[in-house]
Amino acid sequence: MLEISGLSAAYGQLTAIRDISLTVESGGILAVIGANGAGKSTLLKTIAGQLKATTGSIRFDGADVTALSTHERARRGIVLVPEGRRLFGSLTVHENLQIALSAKRSGVWSLESVYELFPLVAERRRRRAGDLSGGEQQATAIARALIANPAVLLLDEVSLGLAPAIVGQLYDRLPLILEQGTAILLVEQDVAQARRVSDEVHCLLQGRTSLAGKDLDLADISRAYFGAEATA
Amino acid sequence: MSIVNAVIQGILLGGLYALFAAGLSLMFGVMRLVNLAHGAFAVLAAYGALLIVRTGALNPIAALLIIVPAMAVLGFVVQRFILQRTLGTSPLPALLVTFGLSIIIENTLLLTVTADQQRLNLGSFDTAAIALPGGIRIGAFPLAVFVFALVVLALLSLVLSRTQYGRLVRAVSDDPGTVQLNGADPKLIYGFAAAIAFGLVAVAGVASGVQTSFSPSSGSLFLIFAFEAVIIGGLGSLWGTMLGAVVLGIAQTVGAAIAPAQQILIGHLVFLVFLAFLPGGITRQKALR
Amino acid sequence: MTDLLSRRSASSTQRVSRWTPSSAVGTSAGAVLIVALAALPYLINLATIYAMIDLFVLLILASTWNLLAGFGGMVSVGQQAYIGLGAYSLVTLADLLGVNVFLAIPIAAIVSALVAIPVSYLAFRLVGGYFAVGTWVIAEVFRLVTIQIPQVGGGAGVSISAMSGFPRDLRIAVGYWVALVCVVVVVGSCVLLVRSRFGLALTALRDDPTAAATSGVNVDASKRLVYLISAAGAGVAGTLIAISTLRVQPSGVYDVQWSAFMIFMVVIGGVGTLEGPIIGAVIFWLLKQALAEYGSAYLIGLGILGVLFVLFARRGIWGLVSRRGRVDLFPVGYRLRLPDQTRRKQ
Numbered sequence: 001m002l003e004i005s006g007l008s009a010a011y012g013q014l015t016a017i018r019d020i021s022l023t024v025e026s027g028g029i030l031a032v033i034g035a036n037g038a039g040k041s042t043l044l045k046t047i048a049g050q051l052k053a054t055t056g057s058i059r060f061d062g063a064d065v066t067a068l069s070t071h072e073r074a075r076r077g078i079v080l081v082p083e084g085r086r087l088f089g090s091l092t093v094h095e096n097l098q099i100a101l102s103a104k105r106s107g108v109w110s111l112e113s114v115y116e117l118f119p120l121v122a123e124r125r126r127r128r129a130g131d132l133s134g135g136e137q138q139a140t141a142i143a144r145a146l147i148a149n150p151a152v153l154l155l156d157e158v159s160l161g162l163a164p165a166i167v168g169q170l171y172d173r174l175p176l177i178l179e180q181g182t183a184i185l186l187v188e189q190d191v192a193q194a195r196r197v198s199d200e201v202h203c204l205l206q207g208r209t210s211l212a213g214k215d216l217d218l219a220d221i222s223r224a225y226f227g228a229e230a231t232a
Numbered sequence: 233m234s235i236v237n238a239v240i241q242g243i244l245l246g247g248l249y250a251l252f253a254a255g256l257s258l259m260f261g262v263m264r265l266v267n268l269a270h271g272a273f274a275v276l277a278a279y280g281a282l283l284i285v286r287t288g289a290l291n292p293i294a295a296l297l298i299i300v301p302a303m304a305v306l307g308f309v310v311q312r313f314i315l316q317r318t319l320g321t322s323p324l325p326a327l328l329v330t331f332g333l334s335i336i337i338e339n340t341l342l343l344t345v346t347a348d349q350q351r352l353n354l355g356s357f358d359t360a361a362i363a364l365p366g367g368i369r370i371g372a373f374p375l376a377v378f379v380f381a382l383v384v385l386a387l388l389s390l391v392l393s394r395t396q397y398g399r400l401v402r403a404v405s406d407d408p409g410t411v412q413l414n415g416a417d418p419k420l421i422y423g424f425a426a427a428i429a430f431g432l433v434a435v436a437g438v439a440s441g442v443q444t445s446f447s448p449s450s451g452s453l454f455l456i457f458a459f460e461a462v463i464i465g466g467l468g469s470l471w472g473t474m475l476g477a478v479v480l481g482i483a484q485t486v487g488a489a490i491a492p493a494q495q496i497l498i499g500h501l502v503f504l505v506f507l508a509f510l511p512g513g514i515t516r517q518k519a520l521r
Numbered sequence: 522m523t524d525l526l527s528r529r530s531a532s533s534t535q536r537v538s539r540w541t542p543s544s545a546v547g548t549s550a551g552a553v554l555i556v557a558l559a560a561l562p563y564l565i566n567l568a569t570i571y572a573m574i575d576l577f578v579l580l581i582l583a584s585t586w587n588l589l590a591g592f593g594g595m596v597s598v599g600q601q602a603y604i605g606l607g608a609y610s611l612v613t614l615a616d617l618l619g620v621n622v623f624l625a626i627p628i629a630a631i632v633s634a635l636v637a638i639p640v641s642y643l644a645f646r647l648v649g650g651y652f653a654v655g656t657w658v659i660a661e662v663f664r665l666v667t668i669q670i671p672q673v674g675g676g677a678g679v680s681i682s683a684m685s686g687f688p689r690d691l692r693i694a695v696g697y698w699v700a701l702v703c704v705v706v707v708v709g710s711c712v713l714l715v716r717s718r719f720g721l722a723l724t725a726l727r728d729d730p731t732a733a734a735t736s737g738v739n740v741d742a743s744k745r746l747v748y749l750i751s752a753a754g755a756g757v758a759g760t761l762i763a764i765s766t767l768r769v770q771p772s773g774v775y776d777v778q779w780s781a782f783m784i785f786m787v788v789i790g791g792v793g794t795l796e797g798p799i800i801g802a803v804i805f806w807l808l809k810q811a812l813a814e815y816g817s818a819y820l821i822g823l824g825i826l827g828v829l830f831v832l833f834a835r836r837g838i839w840g841l842v843s844r845r846g847r848v849d850l851f852p853v854g855y856r857l858r859l860p861d862q863t864r865r866k867q
Contacts, residue, residue, distance in 0.1 A: 048413060074415035086410040088403040095399050102400060103415025148415050266650020268598070317832050323649035327596045328788055328831045331653075335781055336824035339817035452777060456661065459654040463647070497665040500658055504643060507655070511646040 001026040007056035009046040016042040017207045029184045031194035034204035040187040044154045048080035049073045077151030085141040089130030100147035107149030108180045114143045135166035155186040237368045242485035246478030247378030251436035253461035253473045255429035262425040269334035271454030274437030281438045292352040300431045307430025308423045341448035352441040460503040466513025562694040574765045576806045577700035581707045583798035585754030586783035591793035592723040593747035598780040599656025602663040603633045603752040605774035607759025615683035622683040626760045633756025634749045664775035678770030791837030
């Protein structure tokens, strides 16, 4: 459904990802892992349209979306939960969710069903998003993306800066999201956490694919994650 | 009693200034853009109304039905195709372009309609007034403008707080990039904000043209009054802007009562006093409400 | 500018240079030009000389406005406040107080800078676009206050008698030489300022105020200093206007059109460069000589041209010229020369 082939992107002169190819099946899940600065977030930004691809293509539901702007991709069902949550701090939680109604996509996810998935978010719906705790913010950010009824949900570092218990709770929600037919492409530094939800991993090292496949051996992953020299 | 009268006239004048200021405030709140051509566009609208009044059988109020939509469309187009290109981290390009636009508009008007002072005429409504005890007369038209300003601001405030468009406006003012991630196009949100602002400034320009005379070069004073109202009221608050406009109106009318012909200077000085001692304005709010 | 780091560690085989062949040529040509300009009154007719004073005024205004906006990041549409203040200071000093008219010029510049101190505390409470309108309001206050003062003619303005000791021809030539000295001092100061450590701080400030502040640049003090220098420059321009036109009127010297002209010159030439405003001033002056009689149509043309430049050639003419290779007419950048490599460009 989402097919990335030969994708590269750069910040100015600095190439951040190079020649990445991957596929996310309809309703499937893929975890992209890698160390800090491996290019994981850049990959998601490029897929979502926040960064222009220098080479390669992004195909979605059979159509080439590489040239589309961010909001057009969101309207087709590619929705990113950005790094650092990026809630609208001066809006209430409820209003934050309502913003995503602008994607004008119908589906299983509505304000009711999303509140049901995240009872904590429902509880905080009248609060200003800027006043929430980190975990609450992350849950709200995922909830907001779901309101847009994504065909594929791009999750950027859900665990960043959160306590392990809270990360666990958030990850527990992912199978429920998949159950509804929403595909997930997630980016994670924490290999164990990523493997918990996805059999298939795609490992990045310095902007390139260093390993990709299903049910991989942990030693192989660790070598691909840190680079061959580090584990030698 | 003349001071009481001056205060009342000032409050009413504040209604007119609030109409000028609301558009400036809205555009700044949404796209962080200070439109230096704001006053010039008001003058353009006033001349548009004058043209309609002279050729057709419409009075200035009825002319608004044509002028306001026309200016709103103009606002959308100017934002979408000119101002949009200037938005970025630096405020410099937007300022330079809007200042350039103000010069283009003012001089185009000078070429086409001459520098003569003009006035829009409403007939008997112009002079109609409500007499109060103590020799105070409340002009029917200034009162209507004041009430209209209150209604418009209340509506705008309702739109911002209750509608999806209003939420998008507030969200885009927080973080345009993330609004786009959620499937909305900031450029369109900006375009509609400019349309609303230009519609408001059209009403302000026409109302001002009925209340006092205007010429192609009136734009700079309109811009300055709008700006003073916004700063006195406090950035980001529509009701603050209304309050600031009333303070400016009172400063000018009371100033005129104390020192005739010095009302504009006194208005400026009151603005500077606010800037010196209450730089955040009367209301200091971060978000647009 | 990133080459700065290597300045101290430069070994004998590599060195950091502030000069490029073009900047060396530019600077020497500048020196020759100044000498030639000084001799000009002996060579060409007085009408042209008179027009040249106007060019010098424009050069001063463009350079100082560029310093303010291009390096200080402050878009002012109120510099006419200091043009007027400079002109009226000259009238007051020379005609009312009997100060030597040539001495009155630097004093008027100092007066402008001193007045700019309290003004800056007010204006700096506003940023970006609101700063622009704020400076405009302040200039309007200057104008409205000036017309209250009968000693300098109120709204009608005042004629200057301090230059009446000179016969007409000599008066124009003297005005020209004074303006030449002023333009060399002001533009030269701008070059030296941008070249100095302070100039480096300003560039950092313009590019990223937060990063500059955390790197130890005193943001407020730097901006204030730029504002004061620009005010002094505009004040000098005001004195030159007074000396050459012999009449000062509030509606003339405090006209917001001065700001329009400054903006136009800097935008056309190239904002944030030293060469840009000079090119812009010369182009504007030539256009003015040729087309100013068309009045409004001419101003519409300027407005359209300015808008097009901002939209499509934001770096101005100088940006278009120096895009490929870096050409500098002033030695203000830093360049690293390596012995075994060809010249490295920034």
